[in-house]
Amino acid sequence: MKIAIASDHAGFILKPAIVEYIRELGHEVKDFGPADDNRVNYPDYALKVSESVAGGECDLGVLICGTGIGMAITANKVKGIRCGSVSESYSARMSREHNNANVISFGARVVGEDIAKDIVKAFLEGEFQGGRHGDRVKIITDYESCH
Ligand code: RB5
Numbered sequence: 001m002k003i004a005i006a007s008d009h010a011g012f013i014l015k016p017a018i019v020e021y022i023r024e025l026g027h028e029v030k031d032f033g034p035a036d037d038n039r040v041n042y043p044d045y046a047l048k049v050s051e052s053v054a055g056g057e058c059d060l061g062v063l064i065c066g067t068g069i070g071m072a073i074t075a076n077k078v079k080g081i082r083c084g085s086v087s088e089s090y091s092a093r094m095s096r097e098h099n100n101a102n103v104i105s106f107g108a109r110v111v112g113e114d115i116a117k118d119i120v121k122a123f124l125e126g127e128f129q130g131g132r133h134g135d136r137v138k139i140i141t142d143y144e145s146c147h
Contacts, residue, residue, distance in 0.1 A: 001124070004058035006032035006045035007108070008071075011064030013037065014108045014116050018062065021117050025124060030058055046074035046105075053102050054080040061103035062120060071105040079144055082137070087111055089122035096126025098133045 003022050007015040012034060022029050032048040034040050042065045049061040061083075063071035068085040075083035083103035084095035087110050095101035104123045106116060128134075 001059040002028045002030060002057070003124070004030050004032060004049040004052045004061040005063075006049045006061075007034065007064040008042035008045055008066070009034070009037045009039045010066035011042075011071075011108045014064050014113060017113050018064065018116055018120055022062070022120060022124070025121065027124065042070045043074040046071045047078065050075040050078035050081045050083070050103060054078050059102075060124065062123070063103060063105040064108055064116070065105065066109040067107035068105040068110065069107070072103075075103045075105065080141075082140070086119055088115065089118040092119040093122040093126040096123060097129050098136075100128040100133070100137050 005019060019029050019031055032045060046063055049063055052058040053061045063075060065071045072083045072085035075081050081103055082099055082101045083105055084099060084101045085105045086092045087106060092104055095104060106119055
């Protein structure tokens with residue numbers, strides 16, 4: 001898969017290791033920045049990743065800020081994006097299996113590198129189960145298409 005990734009200054013500390021790890025898992029990575037830990041505004045980066053996933057350039061997205069919260073709030077404003085903000089791998093996997101999440105966010109001030117890698121692996125390996133979960137996601141996408 002082609003995976004979009006970005007952080008803000010607070011999330012930057014984890015980004016290089018996560019980029020490398022996603023490549024080790026056999027995926028292509030498009031890094032939307034930033035290139036260093038100078039202060040930036042997280043919504044700018046959440047929007048770059050979310051637009052690339054919503055537009056079909058990338059298959060899934062990974063966002064890292066201080067808590068994961070601002071990134072998720074922003075990403076979920078983009079039509080077609082379902083972003084879960086998580087701190088462990090069970091929720092990351094479930095975000096794919098039950099919610100068909102296409103973006104995941106987490107906080108570099110909340111999780112360390114090993115937990116972040118577990119989160120990313122679970123997210124990338126999870127597969128949407130459809131069925132009743134599809135009915136629920138359809139309620140979301142139907143609402144989104146009328147508003
Ligand atoms: C930056 O200080 C911090 O607010 C940001 O990384 C993020 O945690 C916002 O949700």
